[in-house]
Amino acid sequence: MAESLSARRPRSGVADRASRPLVVGSGIAGLYVALRCRELGLRPTIVTKARLEESNTRYAQGGIAAAIGPDDSPARHLADTVRAGAGLVDRAAAKVLTSEAPARIADLVRYGVPFDTVEGKIALGREAAHTRSRLLHAGGDATGYSIEETLKQRLIAEGVEARERTTLRALRPGSRDGPVAVLSHADGSGVEVESPRPVVLATGGIGSLYLQSSNPSVATGEGMAIAFRAGALVSDMEFVQFHPTAFAREGAPRFLVTEAMRGEGAVLRNEAGERFLVGQHPDAELAPRDVVARAIQREIQRSAIRWVYLDATGLPRDRLFARFPSVTSFLLAHGIDPSREMIPVAPVAHYMVGGVTTDLEGRTSIPGLFAVGEVAATGVHGANRLGSNSLVEGLVFGERVARRLRAPVAGAPREPARTLLVPALDGEGRPEEMRVLGEIRAALWEEVGIERDAEGLGEALERFERIGRQVEPAGPTVLAGPVANAALTSSLVARAALERTESRGAHYRRDYPEPRPAWRQHLGLRRRPAARGGR
Numbered sequence: 001m002a003e004s005l006s007a008r009r010p011r012s013g014v015a016d017r018a019s020r021p022l023v024v025g026s027g028i029a030g031l032y033v034a035l036r037c038r039e040l041g042l043r044p045t046i047v048t049k050a051r052l053e054e055s056n057t058r059y060a061q062g063g064i065a066a067a068i069g070p071d072d073s074p075a076r077h078l079a080d081t082v083r084a085g086a087g088l089v090d091r092a093a094a095k096v097l098t099s100e101a102p103a104r105i106a107d108l109v110r111y112g113v114p115f116d117t118v119e120g121k122i123a124l125g126r127e128a129a130h131t132r133s134r135l136l137h138a139g140g141d142a143t144g145y146s147i148e149e150t151l152k153q154r155l156i157a158e159g160v161e162a163r164e165r166t167t168l169r170a171l172r173p174g175s176r177d178g179p180v181a182v183l184s185h186a187d188g189s190g191v192e193v194e195s196p197r198p199v200v201l202a203t204g205g206i207g208s209l210y211l212q213s214s215n216p217s218v219a220t221g222e223g224m225a226i227a228f229r230a231g232a233l234v235s236d237m238e239f240v241q242f243h244p245t246a247f248a249r250e251g252a253p254r255f256l257v258t259e260a261m262r263g264e265g266a267v268l269r270n271e272a273g274e275r276f277l278v279g280q281h282p283d284a285e286l287a288p289r290d291v292v293a294r295a296i297q298r299e300i301q302r303s304a305i306r307w308v309y310l311d312a313t314g315l316p317r318d319r320l321f322a323r324f325p326s327v328t329s330f331l332l333a334h335g336i337d338p339s340r341e342m343i344p345v346a347p348v349a350h351y352m353v354g355g356v357t358t359d360l361e362g363r364t365s366i367p368g369l370f371a372v373g374e375v376a377a378t379g380v381h382g383a384n385r386l387g388s389n390s391l392v393e394g395l396v397f398g399e400r401v402a403r404r405l406r407a408p409v410a411g412a413p414r415e416p417a418r419t420l421l422v423p424a425l426d427g428e429g430r431p432e433e434m435r436v437l438g439e440i441r442a443a444l445w446e447e448v449g450i451e452r453d454a455e456g457l458g459e460a461l462e463r464f465e466r467i468g469r470q471v472e473p474a475g476p477t478v479l480a481g482p483v484a485n486a487a488l489t490s491s492l493v494a495r496a497a498l499e500r501t502e503s504r505g506a507h508y509r510r511d512y513p514e515p516r517p518a519w520r521q522h523l524g525l526r527r528r529p530a531a532r533g534g535r
């Protein structure tokens, strides 16, 4: 998979590169940044490694959070976000998110996102850990699909240059304007080296690196590996959120059964039919996601079956099918009528809290490199994301990135006091074998999953680094492939999880089951600069 840069075709320089940002990724964050750049008078190009619409965004179900209800306020939304984040939320970032969310929702309405309404007013749903109904949804549980399609159509109508099946492969040192992006094309037409210009990473999360995941296959954390290799600071990599309830029938896709169904009254039962969360947490099934995911995992380990049951049979059938059309039609297609039968569910890797560290305007530690959406770590989610805060994050910080691109001013995120310098691996540049991805995915799930300990994390880290040493390119003129990127991103998650000797939010250590005050801080990771040369 490694490719040589000797075949490169330099792109012709452009007079005003600063006004021509390259946006990488076409989920909510990338599409919105590109659109807003266009509206602000810039000439963005968007590239994406699959079809434009393929992204985590497209599969989002429950909703998008904003304090627009009569009994709600940004201050309440802020308080809920801070509470969910288990002591690590960056308050300034969360304040930005919650106070600017309503204006960004107005943008979506202006673009034509068909949010569901009741008697002419936008309908608002509820999810765990939100103290008010504040989730806007569209097409019942097709919120992400509606947003993705609307933004995509708008992007096409605005004539924004969009290149599908075009993958960011590397970032090289550039100029004041930004880094040099190296792109490759799925049609085999070779590698393209861009002139230095602002680059916006909107490449999403890492979910599909895990064996069990709710994410589509494009969510491989490549943006994080590429940025880290280029010298960017990353942080909060240990905080991977697991969603408690994905469909769990052998051979079927791990389709998410949205938390909003529990918000509507569905309950969880074990093999014996008991509501096992009652008594474990005051909010029972609406306890924070990490609590519910761990409780289910333990039930599964205790039982003879590989799932527990989500029981929605107590909900009115009409309401169930009207509110959750995607989930119910998926279940019917797999032989389950949720108004009559219980749904087998199990936890899956779902959302990456950490990523490329940014300030409040998306600036990373590399001049001209921005990050936004799930690939970014603004600190807004702390140690655990409040459900439905991620779609809106892409909009709120996307707007800030677009405005900063129009009026560039240098700036960089603050480095966490605790930042590890990670030695660069001496790559042997061996050819990549795709089967190794299976080994990485299994090790992440088993050892860097819902519950972790030092022994498993140490073994996993060693394994990821061994794979990395074999396949990392041996020199600066060769490009890393998907296995090298997967090994690198996985090693960053394992290293951070090993270093954080406590349990907090989405990160749970069997050997350190409590939070520790000394760890009430973010953990950064940065590549140790090579002694000479380097890539």
Ligand SMILES: Cc1cc2nc3c(=O)[nH]c(=O)nc-3n(C[C@H](O)[C@H](O)[C@H](O)COP(=O)(O)OP(=O)(O)OC[C@H]3O[C@@H](n4cnc5c(N)ncnc54)[C@H](O)[C@@H]3O)c2cc1C
Binding pocket: 024, 025, 026, 027, 028, 029, 030, 047, 048, 049, 050, 052, 053, 054, 055, 056, 057, 058, 059, 060, 061, 062, 063, 064, 065, 143, 144, 166, 167, 168, 169, 202, 203, 204, 205, 214, 215, 216, 218, 219, 220, 222, 223, 256, 350, 351, 372, 373, 374, 375, 387, 388, 389, 390, 391, 392, 394
């Ligand atoms: C099943 C499911 C349900 C969810 N439900 C909700 C919900 O109800 N509410 C909520 O707020 N959040 C939800 N989430 C989370 C939310 O969908 C994501 O966090 C959010 O959509 C991320 O948006 P993004 O634009 O950052 O990334 P994505 O939407 O994942 O987009 C990333 C883009 O980058 C592209 N890409 C990746 N690497 C490269 C590369 N090297 N070169 C070029 N392109 C690249 C991908 O192809 C993709 O187009 C859900 C997630 C899933 C999977």
